[in-house]
Amino acid sequence: MTTEEWPTEWLRAVLGLAVLGVLDDAPAHGYAVAQRLAERGLGDVRGGTLYPLLGRLQDAGWVEGEWEPGSAGPGRKVFRLTPAGRRHLAEQGERWAAFCRTTGVVLSPSAASERTPR
Amino acid sequence: MSENPSTRHPRELATAADPAWVDAFVVELRLLGVPGDEIGEHLVVLDTHLRESGEAVDEAFGDPREYARSLAPGGGPAAAVDRSTVAMAVLALVGVVLVPAALGAVLDGTRVTVTLGGVLAAVLLGGAVAGLVLPGAPLLALLVRRRWVSLLLAPALVALGAGLVLLLPQVLVRVPAPLVLGAGAAAVLAGSVLLARAPADLVTAPGERASGGGGRLLGLLVLPVFALVACVPVLLVRLLG
Known part of the structure; x- marks a missing residue:
């Protein structure tokens, strides 16, 4: 998987959906979310970016947080996708994929014209 | 760690972080009107993240005031004084x-x-x-x-x-x-x-x-x-x- 650093503007646009995507696999606590994003090639997402985003996703009703009891202390907060979050991910994920295909055509017009019959 | 929240300093909830950073973070959240139980949650989340990642607090979370404002962009529920x-x-x-x-x-x-x-x-x-x-x-x-x-x-x-x-x-x-x-x-x-x-x-x-x-x-x-x-x-x- 690439470890390339993506431009901040691109990450800002897709990070919310990417977090929903990694939580769709399994619930996770904050640092595990950051690790999964890094493993999938989005690079290092700092805590200062991740937790405010998780808060906004919770406010939107797409993610819910629950405290997992620890052996000695308050434990960890585990985030999971809600049914509304799963629907949002399916709809917006499909649109994002369509956007990427469209962007690909715009950025490589010669390849597109080869595919398009005159 | 002190068991009684009335005598415990908020720093004790985030011992992995620099105490001065925690103080500035808590003061900014208080000024934004974020209630004490929510501040406690933010501190424990931060502490867990730092322990697991091994990062320094300013490296992972940046400036404490900016981070506090990003968590409560419109102010907390206690921002309006009753x-x-x-x-x-x-x-x-x-x-x-x-x-x-x-x-x-x-x-x-x-x-x-x-x-x-x-x-x-x-x-x-x-x-x-x-x-x-x-x-x-x-x-x-x-x-x-x-x-x-x-x-x-x-x-x-x-x-x-x-x-x-x-x-x-x-x-x-x-x-x-x-x-x-x-x-x-x-x-x-x-x-x-x-x-x-x-x-x-x-x-x-x-x-x-x-x-x-x-x-x-x-x-x-x-x-x-x-x-x-x-x-x-x-x-x-x-x-x-």
């Missing part, structure tokens, strides 16, 4: 000003003289208190973010208040001293009750419940003690004079 807090502040101010003024007049066997300068100084003091308790606590935020302002502001307010009293001695009204003493004592009592009944809003860890027993007793005593301290110069002047 009517009870404003009433408590006004009663405290009225009581602590009236009781020593009336005590002096009672001891001298005179009436309490209300002068133009006295009224304007009271308005000035009221403005300062409003800056501390109104939504967003603009004056409090300024004092916390610019420490040097507090060094200048306190003497400036005292000098301005004293100047108004001395330069504008025109008498507006004379009020019987026992009446003023009774009103001041009633204001101190009512303010104390409001202060003691106010929720403690302590910084608590998730799942922890705050108990405010000691805080309530302190709340009942703090205004009478302030009023008594304000009476000391009045008594000293009469004893030594």
Whole structure:
């Protein structure tokens, strides 16, 4: 998987959906979310970016947080996708994929014209 | 770690972070009106993240004030000060000003003289208190973010208040001293009750419940003690004079 650093503007646009995507696999606590994003090639997402985003996703009703009891202390907060979050991910994920295909055509017009019959 | 949230410092919830960073973060969240239990959650999440990632707090979370603002961009639910807090502040101010003024007049066997300068100084003091308790606590935020302002502001307010009293001695009204003493004592009592009944809003860890027993007793005593301290110069002047 690439470890390339993506431009901040691109990450800002897709990070919310990417977090929903990694939580769709399994619930996770904050640092595990950051690790999964890094493993999938989005690079290092700092805590200062991740937790405010998780808060906004919770406010939107797409993610819910629950405290997992620890052996000695308050434990960890585990985030999971809600049914509304799963629907949002399916709809917006499909649109994002369509956007990427469209962007690909715009950025490589010669390849597109080869595919398009005159 | 201390078990009792009323005696525990918020730093103890995030021992993996630099204490100065935690202090600045907690102060900014308080200024934004974020309740204590939410602040506790943010601290535990931060602490867990730092322990698992091995990162330094400023590397992972950046500037504490900016991070606090990103967590509560529109301010927390306690950003708007409730009517009870404003009433408590006004009663405290009225009581602590009236009781020593009336005590002096009672001891001298005179009436309490209300002068133009006295009224304007009271308005000035009221403005300062409003800056501390109104939504967003603009004056409090300024004092916390610019420490040097507090060094200048306190003497400036005292000098301005004293100047108004001395330069504008025109008498507006004379009020019987026992009446003023009774009103001041009633204001101190009512303010104390409001202060003691106010929720403690302590910084608590998730799942922890705050108990405010000691805080309530302190709340009942703090205004009478302030009023008594304000009476000391009045008594000293009469004893030594």
